[in-house]
Amino acid sequence: MIRGVELGLVSCHGCDLVIRMRGVDRGAIAACPRCDAPVRFRKRNARNQVLALVVAAAALYYPANALTIMYTEQFPERRADTILSGVKFLWDRGSLALAAIVFTASILVPVVKLGVLGFLVISTTRRSTWRPRVRTRLYRMLEVIGHWSMLDVFVVALLTAVVQLGQFARVAPGPAVLPFAGVVILTMLASASFDARAIWDPGRDPQRNRGSGGVHE
């Protein structure tokens, strides 16, 4: 296995053009000849940025789950639902599959995202060589599940709109909506800031800090 950084090759983040930056400093920035985007071997500051976003998202996770996400009022009944009680509501109505989907998307996925991102950042910071293939797969999983947590925000907005138009009941969004959307957006930004190539960097001549030696020149 030969890696791009060893040959001084890097692929543009903007257009996937493979660019030769032979003998160029690892931290240097170049402009892509095709799309003019800044090109560097690794995302700059990736670690700090991901950590900051993960911590911010984790801080929002508590209010997102503890506060009320939706108020429902149908005379004479009035209920305030958190995300979890909303899942229970679906479960009690017999929509087991939907309850499982909402539970996964709203509660499980954010936790998994935060845990995996934290694990990836810490393991790459410590230059771990533990199962890079598994860790890469975890990262790709994050990219796929990234936005599905937005589900509950959409549901609340829809219910608010539809029921407001009818006269028979009232639905209003609760204070948890904002932190909840915040968790989703921040974790999406965090996984976009992470550079998966860093998983594979340790164990491959860690002393090297240049794009390529003069061997091939």
Added chain:
Amino acid sequence: MSGSARLAVCAWHVAPGTGVRAPALGLQLAANVPDVGIVLCSYCDTVHRQIAPVRHEMMRCITCGSRIHRGNDDLGAMLAVTVTAAIALVVANALPLLTLTSGGHQTRATLWQAIGASYDRELPFVAIALSATLIIAPAAELVLLLWLLVPLSLRARPPGFVAMMAVLRALRPWRMVEVFFLGLIVAIVKLSALATAVPEWGMFGVAVVAVALAALASFDPGALWRRAGEVAA
């Protein structure tokens, strides 16, 4: 070299008389011409020599198993899917998503009403999130794709090609129509506790947009760059 220096990449020679801003040889490699190109895995940085792929074949990285982006490169098919998605997006926006019936009282809700309602309930942020992920991001993507694909299909270089491609790439993660479709299903089940909820044509439109956008994501953006390179050269 200092890290702050913004280096020009001058590894490739500019062929005289091509009139291309990007160096010609660079464009050749950029074009990932089958048999000649080098591809780097974006997940683990492994260097691959690109072999001529059989159509619809998926290439995986030998080191980490990630998919190496090489989707369908048929620009005509891409244009067809874009037009389909655009029509479906209009349907999803214009027609009601669902009808609610309760004791002879009937209401219909559209996407725009959902956005308006969250704005009225002093949640402007939610209204912004909804319009950004459900209308602005998909609509902008489709308009940009039309802007790019129509001239490219006619073998002309679209104005502002590079900038449009950058915007397109930045927009991609922020469209969430498929999540909204699942949200509609959940909402209908929850509403059935209060009243009778029935899906309408707008919801069908949302489903088609979701499928069409997923299909568009499977096309190879490199095909656009290659065609643009050919056209300019």
